[in-house]
Structure formats: C-alpha cells, structure tokens
Amino acid sequence: MTTSKRVTLILVLTMLALAGLGGWLFFKYGYVYSEGTDTGELNYFSYEGVVFKTYEGKVIQTGVKKAANSNAAIQSNEFRFSVTDQAIADSLMHSTGRTVTLHYKRYNATLPWRGNSVYVVDSIWSVK
DSSP: OOHHHHHHHHHHHHHHHHHHHHHHHIIIIIOEEEEEEEEEEEEEEEEEOSSSOEEEEEEEEEEEEOOTTSSOSOEEEEEEEEEOOHHHHHHHHTOTTSEEEEEEEEESSOOTTTOSSSEEEEEEEEEO
C-alpha cells in the first residue's frame, strides 16, 4: 500500500469516527426523546448550583402511587424538572403553591448548564 493510499484510508476512518461520535453526542444530549404536559401543584422552585446555576422545580400531582422499593405503602406523584428560559423561571417563581400545567421536553441525558433533570420545561400552559 502506498503512502498516499494509507493517508487517505486514515483520513476516511478518522472522518467516519468523528461523524459517529458527533451522531452519538447529538442523540445522547441534543435529541428530544419526548414532549408532553404535566399538571399539579408547584411544590417548590429554586435557582441552585455551584458552577452552573440552573432553575429546578417540583410539581406534586394529584393521586398516590405505591412505592416500588420501599416499606412505605404510598407516596405522592412528583414531577421534577429544570427550566432554561428566564421568563418562564420568573413566572414560576411567583406561582409556588398554585396548580400549573407545564409543557416539557425530555432529553436522553442531562447537561450541567441545562439543569439536573432530563425534563426541561419550555412553556407554561396554565396557572390556577
């Protein structure tokens, strides 16, 4: 095999590896796995973090469920989420204790600057 063919082969294999890595990174961190809404009482909403400050919240849903691996008989349904939009975060800061319907996008994995949850709220549908 000549030197030019060897260099071309190494270049092609490197490009394929980089394309594969880029595709995997997109699927893992950028691909929206699902979208939906969730309704419940906004239990808490906070701005937290050491290096990356993010908005984190929790909605308590109506009803109860049996705890999977616990001695407790029942527990409340919780929806934990992150918010990246400042305007949505400001609205939610003033809505604690109210019933809210939130639209979210679910990603396959978290990023430190996107929040602690794979669920990222992108809009508020209603506040009662």
